[in-house]
Each structure stands twice: as C-alpha cells, then as structure tokens.
Amino acid sequence: MKILCEISVRHVHISKEHVEILFGKGHQLKFVRELSQPGQFLASERVELVTAKSTIKNVAVLGPERTQTQVEISRTDCFALGLKNVPVRQSGNLVDSPAIILRTEKGEVKIDSGVIVAQRHIHMDTKTAKDNGFKDGQIISVKFGGSRGGTLNNTVVRVHDNFAPAVHIDSDEGNALGFCSGEVEILA
Amino acid sequence: MKILCEISVRHVHISKEHVEILFGKGHQLKFVRELSQPGQFLASERVELVTAKSTIKNVAVLGPERTQTQVEISRTDCFALGLKNVPVRQSGNLVDSPAIILRTEKGEVKIDSGVIVAQRHIHMDTKTAKDNGFKDGQIISVKFGGSRGGTLNNTVVRVHDNFAPAVHIDSDEGNALGFCSGEVEILA
Numbered sequence: 246m247k248i249l250c251e252i253s254v255r256h257v258h259i260s261k262e263h264v265e266i267l268f269g270k271g272h273q274l275k276f277v278r279e280l281s282q283p284g285q286f287l288a289s290e291r292v293e294l295v296t297a298k299s300t301i302k303n304v305a306v307l308g309p310e311r312t313q314t315q316v317e318i319s320r321t322d323c324f325a326l327g328l329k330n331v332p333v334r335q336s337g338n339l340v341d342s343p344a345i346i347l348r349t350e351k352g353e354v355k356i357d358s359g360v361i362v363a364q365r366h367i368h369m370d371t372k373t374a375k376d377n378g379f380k381d382g383q384i385i386s387v388k389f390g391g392s393r394g395g396t397l398n399n400t401v402v403r404v405h406d407n408f409a410p411a412v413h414i415d416s417d418e419g420n421a422l423g424f425c426s427g428e429v430e431i432l433a
Numbered sequence: 434m435k436i437l438c439e440i441s442v443r444h445v446h447i448s449k450e451h452v453e454i455l456f457g458k459g460h461q462l463k464f465v466r467e468l469s470q471p472g473q474f475l476a477s478e479r480v481e482l483v484t485a486k487s488t489i490k491n492v493a494v495l496g497p498e499r500t501q502t503q504v505e506i507s508r509t510d511c512f513a514l515g516l517k518n519v520p521v522r523q524s525g526n527l528v529d530s531p532a533i534i535l536r537t538e539k540g541e542v543k544i545d546s547g548v549i550v551a552q553r554h555i556h557m558d559t560k561t562a563k564d565n566g567f568k569d570g571q572i573i574s575v576k577f578g579g580s581r582g583g584t585l586n587n588t589v590v591r592v593h594d595n596f597a598p599a600v601h602i603d604s605d606e607g608n609a610l611g612f613c614s615g616e617v618e619i620l621a
Contacts, residue, residue: 320608321509321589333611365581386583393521394532395574397583397609420508421609423521 246377247428248414250387251281251285252419255322256305257292257347258315259334266290266352274308281411282368284309294318295346295349295353298327313337316345316360323362334361335401363415365400367431368408378433380404387412388430393423398433434565438575438600438617439469440607441551443510444493445535446503454540455480462496470556472497473567482506483541484535485577486515501525504533504548507605511550522549523589551603555619556596567619568592575600576618580590581611584620 264272267290272286288306294316302323323331343360345430346353356358365387369379372375379385381404397418413428418426452460462476476494482504488508489568504525516531525620531548533540557567567573569592576584585606594598600617605612 254520319509320611321507321604325606392587393585394587395583395585397581399580399582414511415609417605417608420512420605423508 246430248410250429254416255318258311260314261310261356263314267349293348296326317363319415333364365414367402367406368411370408374404386432389422434619435616436598442508442604446499449500451542452503455537481508481536484514505551505604521552555590556599557592558596559594562592567607574620577610
C-alpha cells in the first residue's frame with residue numbers, strides 16, 4: 246500500500262489562553278492554508294522558542310487552538326536548544342516532557358511541559374484503515390525509495406473518521422532519507 | 434555482522450594553503466583527539482561557514498590537512514545555509530558541488546566548490562572486508578535498533594589497509610534513527 250508522505254517541520258499548537266498572552270486579548274489565529282488533516286491549518290503567526298542555551302526564531306503555529314500548548318521539534322532542534330530527554334511521543338501525550346518559553350513581541354509564556362519529538366505516524370480515516378487491515382495504534386514500517394532510501398520502523402497508525410491518509414515524519418527523518426515529497430510504501 | 438557506528442557532525446577538511454589564510458602563515462592544526470580512522474584527528478581550530486543566507490559558527494576542523502578543502506554538512510544545514518543541490522557524495526568527490534565561504538577572525542577563503550553531504554559509508558580494513566565477504570564500493574544496508582529504529586539502504590563500503598571498521602552516518606541520520614552510540618547490524 247502506498248500513501249502520501251509529508252514532512253512536519255518544527256511547529257507549535259497553542260491554547261486559547263496562551264494565544265491571548267502571545268498575540269493580544271481576543272486574538273484569533275489567522276488562516277494561511279489548509280493542512281492535509283481536515284480542519285487543521287497553518288496560521289500566519291510565528292513564535293520564538295527560548296531556552297537557557299539558545300533561541301529558535303520564526304517557528305510555525307498550527308491552528309486551531311488546542312486545550313494544551315504543545316511544541317513539536319526535531320532531535321536536531323533539541324541539541325540546538327540544549328534540551329535533554331525530550332520524549333519521542335504521539336501528539337497530546339505531554340507527561341514529563343521538558344519546559345520551554347514561547348515568545349513574541351507582545352508577550353511570553355513559559356510552559357512547564359509540552360516539548361516533544363513527534364513519533365512518526367500514519368493518519369488514516371476509518372474506511373481506509375478497515376479496507377487495508379490496519380488498526381489504531383498498530384506499529385508498522387514505512388519504506389522510502391531514492392538514493393538515500395531506507396525503512397523506518399516503529400511508525401504508529403492513527404485511525405479517526407476525520408483523518409486523511411498521510412504519513413507524517415519530521416525534518417530529521419525527511420533529511421536522513423533524502424525525502425522531498427510523494428508517496429511511500431507501507432509495510433504491514 | 435555488527436560494527437561500531439559513529440555520527441559525523443558537520444566538519445571541514447582544509448588544505449595547507451587555506452589553513453595558512455584562515456589561521457596564519459606557518460600554522461599547523463592542533464591535535465585534540467584521535468578519531469576512529471587511523472591518522473585522522475579532531476583539531477582545536479574552528480571556522481564559520483558563511484553563505485548569503487546565514488552563518489554556522491563553531492564548525493569542527495579535522496586534521497591532517499588535505500589536498501582539497503572540503504565541507505561536510507547535513508541536509509538540515511543545507512536548508513539553514515540556503516544551499517540547494519548539495520550532492521550526497523563520497524569524501525573527495527567534489528565536482529560540481531556548491532561554493533561557500535570559510536571564515537575565522539584572521540581571514541576568509543571562498544571555495545568555488547567543495548560542499549557535500551557525506552554519503553553514509555562503512556570503513557573496513559582489508560582483512561575485515563575479505564573475512565566477511567565485502568568489497569570496496571559495495572552498496573549494503575545498515576540496521577538500527579531502538580524505539581526509532583530502521584534500516585538505511587545505499588550505504589557504501591570503503592576498504593583500505595589503513596581503515597578501522599566503523600559505520601559513519603551524519604547527524605540527520607543519527608537523529609532520525611534515535612541513534613546515540615554503539616553497534617549496528619550490517620545487512621549484505
């Protein structure tokens with residue numbers, strides 16, 4: 246089975262409360278373009294990620310607002326920011342993840358936890374999953390072609406009525422595999 | 434077969450002529466520590482890599498001097514520096530690779546070509562290669578365990594009397610695979 250693969254570069258999801266601190270009272274995230282997952286969008290706002298060691302500027306904000314502020318960075322970013330023990334996790338699982346500061350010209354927020362490296366994953370709508378014999382939470386492998394090709398194991402399948410089929414890897418994974426865009430092969 | 438795997442972070446090899454421009458006439462690279470390959474060493478000198486888009490500071494210099502100055506960076510670095518079409522190459526093959534500026538407090542050198550992403554490779558001494566049935570130039574795969582494990586194809590075997598057995602991957606590959614240190618499995 247082949248599925249579209251997309252590279253998720255570093256980004257943040259922000260709670261409504263933190264959006265107001267960072268961008269002003271009553272502020273609503275501004276839509277730039279849809280992402281592959283229905284309802285999700287790239288916003289025009291940007292933030293800085295600040296640690297004692299360094300700062301990463303111009304970090305993308307994805308909308309809509311979430312209940313918890315969450316920072317998804319690559320392991321390369323972890324080294325640059327001096328963050329140790331950032332867990333490789335599914336989105337939303339933020340227990341015992343490191344603290345960080347989000348900063349804009351208008352304000353700053355320190356979150357006590359919320360920094361993760363996103364575990365590579367495959368979004369699938371319920372019908373696609375059922376038709377192809379995949380279950381939510383299943384661990385599979387993904388095969389990449391090309392001159393830097395290879396196979397990434399331990400990729401988690403996430404099934405939801407509202408998902409669209411897409412493999413999501415981070416920038417380290419995309420760069421290591423020399424991947425730009427296109428489809429990849431799912432190995433059950 | 435299992436072999437030690439090492440992550441090569443971004444670094445430069447510098448010609449004698451360029452060492453003198455960057456560090457002063459008659460300067461010799463200062464030894465800090467041996468690397469796994471006999472005769473190769475980490476030097477105490479550092480350079481900046483400069484492009485029209487950005488600068489990467491504090492880049493490691495490896496000794497001894499080489500006949501050609503060569504800059505080995507990750508694909509992540511390529512994006513940061515705004516360098517397109519950096520080839521994935523074996524060390525020493527610099528034809529049609531991009532230009533870059535190397536800078537220190539004492540001087541700067543613009544090389545017209547010499548920036549590559551190192552092709553992942555396996556150093557083997559002649560006896561190890563013969564005993565295990567590997568040939569110089571052979572393309573094999575390398576399997577990584579762990580929670581971010583996977584297999585990297587298109588890894589080139591390099592055989593030389595003076596080599597010591599070691600798989601060399603770059604920081605993108607190490608980060609994508611969640612690799613820190615240890616041995617990996619060679620799949621012929």
